[in-house]
Amino acid sequence: MTDVIHLLPDHVANQIAAGEVVQRPASVIKELLENAIDANASTIQVYIKEAGKILISVIDDGSGMSITDSRLSFERHATSKIKAAEDLFQLQTKGFRGEALASIAAIAHVELKTRREEDEVGTCIKIEGSQITSQEVCVTAKGTSISVKNLFYNIPARRNFLKSDTVETRHIIDEFQRVALAHPGISFSLVHNTGELFNLPASNYRQRITNILGGKSNEKLVPVNEETEILKISGFVGKPEYAKRTRGEQFFFVNDRFIKSPYLNHAVSAAFEGLLKDRAYPSYFLYLHVDPKSIDINIHPTKTEIKFDDEHALYAILRSAIKHSLGQFNVAPILDFERDPNLDTPYNYENKRASTPQVEVDRSFNPFKNEALTSSNYKSNFKKESSSWESLYTGLQSETIGNDIDVRQIEFESEEVTGNLFGASNTEETQSSTFQLNKKFIISTLKNGMLVIDQHRAHTRILYEELLKSITVSAAVSQQLLFPLVLQFNQQETELLKGIKDSLEQTGFIFSEITANSAEIIGIPTSISESEVEMLLEQLLVDFQNEVPENNFSHTDLLAKSLAKSMAVKSGNLLNATEQQHIVNGLFACKEPSLTPFNKPVFITLPVEELEKKFM
Ligand code: ADP
Ligand code: MG
Numbered sequence: 001m002t003d004v005i006h007l008l009p010d011h012v013a014n015q016i017a018a019g020e021v022v023q024r025p026a027s028v029i030k031e032l033l034e035n036a037i038d039a040n041a042s043t044i045q046v047y048i049k050e051a052g053k054i055l056i057s058v059i060d061d062g063s064g065m066s067i068t069d070s071r072l073s074f075e076r077h078a079t080s081k082i083k084a085a086e087d088l089f090q091l092q093t094k095g096f097r098g099e100a101l102a103s104i105a106a107i108a109h110v111e112l113k114t115r116r117e118e119d120e121v122g123t124c125i126k127i128e129g130s131q132i133t134s135q136e137v138c139v140t141a142k143g144t145s146i147s148v149k150n151l152f153y154n155i156p157a158r159r160n161f162l163k164s165d166t167v168e169t170r171h172i173i174d175e176f177q178r179v180a181l182a183h184p185g186i187s188f189s190l191v192h193n194t195g196e197l198f199n200l201p202a203s204n205y206r207q208r209i210t211n212i213l214g215g216k217s218n219e220k221l222v223p224v225n226e227e228t229e230i231l232k233i234s235g236f237v238g239k240p241e242y243a244k245r246t247r248g249e250q251f252f253f254v255n256d257r258f259i260k261s262p263y264l265n266h267a268v269s270a271a272f273e274g275l276l277k278d279r280a281y282p283s284y285f286l287y288l289h290v291d292p293k294s295i296d297i298n299i300h301p302t303k304t305e306i307k308f309d310d311e312h313a314l315y316a317i318l319r320s321a322i323k324h325s326l327g328q329f330n331v332a333p334i335l336d337f338e339r340d341p342n343l344d345t346p347y348n349y350e351n352k353r354a355s356t357p358q359v360e361v362d363r364s365f366n367p368f369k370n371e372a373l374t375s376s377n378y379k380s381n382f383k384k385e386s387s388s389w390e391s392l393y394t395g396l397q398s399e400t401i402g403n404d405i406d407v408r409q410i411e412f413e414s415e416e417v418t419g420n421l422f423g424a425s426n427t428e429e430t431q432s433s434t435f436q437l438n439k440k441f442i443i444s445t446l447k448n449g450m451l452v453i454d455q456h457r458a459h460t461r462i463l464y465e466e467l468l469k470s471i472t473v474s475a476a477v478s479q480q481l482l483f484p485l486v487l488q489f490n491q492q493e494t495e496l497l498k499g500i501k502d503s504l505e506q507t508g509f510i511f512s513e514i515t516a517n518s519a520e521i522i523g524i525p526t527s528i529s530e531s532e533v534e535m536l537l538e539q540l541l542v543d544f545q546n547e548v549p550e551n552n553f554s555h556t557d558l559l560a561k562s563l564a565k566s567m568a569v570k571s572g573n574l575l576n577a578t579e580q581q582h583i584v585n586g587l588f589a590c591k592e593p594s595l596t597p598f599n600k601p602v603f604i605t606l607p608v609e610e611l612e613k614k615f616m
Contacts, residue, residue: 011130014076014106015155021103024162025052026171028104028148033179034094035101036060037186038081039144042202046176046190051168053151053159061143064116070123071135073112076102090292094257106130107158108151114144129154170545173197173492177212178258181251181285184208205235209285213249214490214517222329224286226321231290231314233321237268238283240275240326245538245566249283255292259306267315271322278570280535286318434580440571442580449607455575455583457602459568462586463527464597467560471506478508478523485521487534493541494519500544503559528567536566561597 008016022028029046036044039062049055065073072078079098082088088096104110105127115122122140126133152159162168169192176198180188184205190198200211210218221236238249250268252259272282294309308314434444442453470476489497497504498514505511508525524533543562549555569575575583587593587602594602 010076011106014102014130017076017099018103018107019158021099022107022151024171025056025151025168026175028052028056028108028151029058029172030175030179031095031100031104032056032058032146032148033176035146036062036144037179037183038093038095039063041143041186043187044189046188048169048172048190048192050193051165052172053162053165053168055147055149056151057145057147059143059145061141064119064122064143065114066116066119067123070112070114070125071132073101074105074110074125074127074130074132078102091255092292102130104148107155108153109149111147111149112144113138113140113146115140115142117142166545178251180212181208182253182256182258182287205285205287209236214488216488220283221285222325224321224325226317226324228317230294230310231288231317233286233288233318235286236284237272237286237322237325239329240272240280240282243272243276243280243282245280245535246542247281248542249285250281251285253287254295254306255289256287257306258304260304261306263311263315264318267319268322271319271326275326277535278572284322288314288318290314434577434584436575436580438571439574442575442583444580444584446605446607449605450611451603451605453584453587453603454571454601455573455580456568456571457596457600458583458587458593460564460596460598461590461593461602462583463567464560464564465590465592467507467563468556470508471503471556471560475506476508477526478510479526480510480523481521481530484512485524485530485533487519487521487537489517489519489541491516492545496541496544497537500540500555500559503556507559507563532567536563539566557597564597 033044036058039060041060041062043061045059047057077098079096081093081096106129109128112125113122121137124138125135176190180200184203187202188198188200200208206221220238220242222239224233224235224237226233250265252261252264268282268284276282296307434442437443440455442455444451494514494516497519501511509521510523511519512522513520521533524530528536540562543558547558549558596602
């Protein structure tokens with residue numbers, strides 16, 4: 001037999017590599033922006049047409065390239081940024097693989113114009129599917145301008161796989177924001193078709209964040225600064241009361257590179273512990289600087305993951321730095337739950353130097369043993385105020401009881417569940433034919449069996465059908481707010497909001513005004529409280545951004561689904577007998593009680609025969 005192995009031609013190899021590097025128009029934007037930054041640009045302009053599917057153009061005023069370099073830049077593994085393997089451990093640049101331009105040129109029509117400051121004329125190169133079609137001398141400004149047209153023109157499967165313009169534009173905006181947030185000293189602009197989406201002047205971190213997020217984001221930011229031997233942290237966290245329903249505003253930058261790190265994210269969440277409402281995510285913009293030797297970014301071609309040498313130490317430093325900031329800016333009322341309120345400095349001592357307080361904690365203290373209240377140790381250290389009680393619980397929960405027993409659980413169960421079981425005072429509860437299991441399921445009886453209902457799913461189904469009805473048939477009632485509620489949004493969000501305003505008003509919302517970056521609300525549906533409105537609308541906007549409805553019908557459906565999901569009672573919520581009954585009755589009055597609007601089962605039944613089988 002003859003030999004069968006041969007080397008792939010360059011253009012095929014490039015096309016394969018392109019699959020890794022370029023997933024969508026946003027990946028091209030990221031690579032081109034990073035090249036411009038590596039070239040020390042101070043102004044970078046981005047133009048896109050039809051979400052980058054037709055044209056992506058990035059213009060910088062950076063170093064530019066010589067004639068030879070501009071030609072070489074399209075070769076695979078051609079880079080000016082590293083020379084030897086050791087350089088990988090002291091990277092100061094974004095790029096280093098020398099793959100991006102070669103990959104992009106393999107799957108699009110690319111035009112490059114570039115000139116160095118010292119050269120009188122520049123170079124223009126046209127390249128299609130890795131083949132150079134023209135190279136000539138041309139007049140062009142200092143710096144580099146690259147236009148990428150008809151992305152994936154030679155890979156129809158990839159091209160068809162692209163999402164709607166709205167979704168692809170979102171991805172582009174995400175990448176653009178990440179790069180712009182990491183480099184506030186560079187001015188950036190982004191123009192889509194003919195509309196300017198961003199125009200960001202060179203500034204500092206705080207201004208850059210505010211310019212991108214818009215509205216009153218400035219007042220929401222709490223600065224975080226810490227410098228240790230292994231790590232320098234600067235940046236901001238959002239005040240807890242502005243925590244979002246989604247993870248949209250969470251940014252880590254390591255050595256000016258956006259990264260994702262579930263582990264460090266956990267450190268931030270841990271610092272916010274006890275300060276956030278249920279299912280809210282803190283905003284953060286954290287810039288970490290570490291020795292390039294201590295990280296390895298060579299993990300994935302799209303480079304958002306990173307490996308640190310000493311992750312545990314980073315975790316601890318990050319968490320304590322954020323805790324400290326939240327405390328300093330009076331955001332967290334009591335950060336140290338074990339602190340004795342008696343030790344708070346009286347006002348006349350305020351100006352004197354304080355000695356380190358000694359905190360004593362009685363580790364054998366048991367809050368359920370009434371006798372313990374008289375123990376001298378307890379008396380001397382804690383007041384009988386409710387605030388100290390809370391701190392006691394919190395301290396104990398993490399200190400002595402650990403993961404085995406949840407103090408709050410005991411408290412609730414002893415009042416409610418056992419009350420039910422043993423026929424306590426509340427007659428209504430004892431007569432009910434339902435009860436709640438694990439604060440998640442409602443158990444009810446059938447004629448010949450048992451019914452287990454998921455409370456959140458059931459309530460979602462009920463609300464969904466109610467909302468559909470009010471949007472399409474008869475408007476729901478609304479409650480007037482005493483004071484108008486003004487919520488801040490960015491321009492994209494208010495555009496969306498205007499589009500769904502009419503349908504939202506059918507559900508009970510009343511908007512008095514929607515401007516470019518805020519919405520004023522004077523009425524809300526009767527079934528929700530004012531404090532829930534912001535979260536609800538935020539979630540709604542996210543849902544609309546992620547899943548763009550094609551027509552009117554799916555538009556209404558998406559609205560009802562999103563609101564129902566957010567408004568429905570969560571698992572973990574204790575329901576009294578009336579509430580349980582309400583859900584069971586409401587569910588079986590629905591057209592489709594067995595499934596949620598997201599096609600998940602709502603309840604299961606357990607017939608008596610099955611039960612009997614289990615006892616055999
Ligand atoms: P990498 O960035 O990993 O080096 P690229 O394929 O992105 O690989 O770019 C190849 C080379 O082309 C870079 O190393 C750089 O020398 C040059 N280059 C690319 N874009 C620019 C630009 N905007 N300005 C100046 N030089 C550039
Ligand atoms: Mg590059």
